[in-house]
Amino acid sequence: MTTSTPHLPGAPIVASGAGLAADATTTRPAERDMAAPRGISIALQDVSKVYPNGRRALSDVDLVVPDGDFVFIVGPSGAGKSTLIKLLIRDELPTSGTVLVAGRDVSRLPRREVPRLRRQVGIVFQDYKLLPYKSVRDNVAFALEVTGTPGRRIGPAVERVLALVGLTAEADQLPSQLSGGEQQRTAIARALVHEPRVVIADEPTGNLDPLISWEIIQLLLRINELGTTVLMATHNAEVVTALRRRVVALEDGRVVRDGIGGYHREY
Ligand SMILES: Nc1ncnc2c1ncn2[C@@H]1O[C@H](COP(=O)(O)OP(=O)(O)OP(=O)(O)O)[C@@H](O)[C@H]1O
Ligand SMILES: [Mg+2]
Known part of the structure; x- marks a missing residue:
């Protein structure tokens, strides 16, 4: 397994003084060369999923997300939002079409390459998916351990992301001892610890009250400002309307709108 944290050009999450310290070992030329097309985090071409x-969950979906973009995916229940996300993280394969994530054709990726993809794509779910018997610190560290990161690198990397999400003081707590918002921040720290090029979140605020939802959104915006592409599926009309970011609307598995701002319909 590899020893360095993959980190492609054009989408540095690392900004000096930004909480995640720059690490000279984070970019490897071999990985850089694989990252074609440049500047594009996500590209779906004519994607259908049955x-x-x-x-049929998706029909003829085309979507290009440049590095550094912040994109909301909206649409009614059953529209295909989670299916789209599952294709991006190779949880499901498309029935037809091409799915490129961080420069790789996800559906043609050899199985041995999947861990490398997963390190470039941080994932956040509505229900956090934390390991209940591990502390906040150990939940985040585990993401590095399973990919073979050398032990001496794990501690500093974990402390950096915990500081970024504001959980340094809670590092020894178990998930059951945390609020929902803190659990989600732990999950976000775990998603970030590989310094991914893209963070993908499927209804990350779905279980949180409005105030805490805003905190989570602010954190995702900050992560985006640090250079990471963020794609987030949500039903949260208030947030989507207020932020005036790019909104991709799905209905019945098709993209029915792709533009800046506005939720337009109650999904
Ligand atoms: N594993 C599966 N097998 C069969 N059909 C599925 C599967 N997963 C999802 N579907 C169907 O695909 C369609 C899209 O589902 P998906 O979960 O992507 O919707 P969604 O937009 O995420 O909805 P929600 O807002 O409720 O989360 C739905 O009709 C759903 O029933
Ligand atoms: Mg869903």
């Missing part, structure tokens, strides 16, 4: 039971 589940084995015959249910």
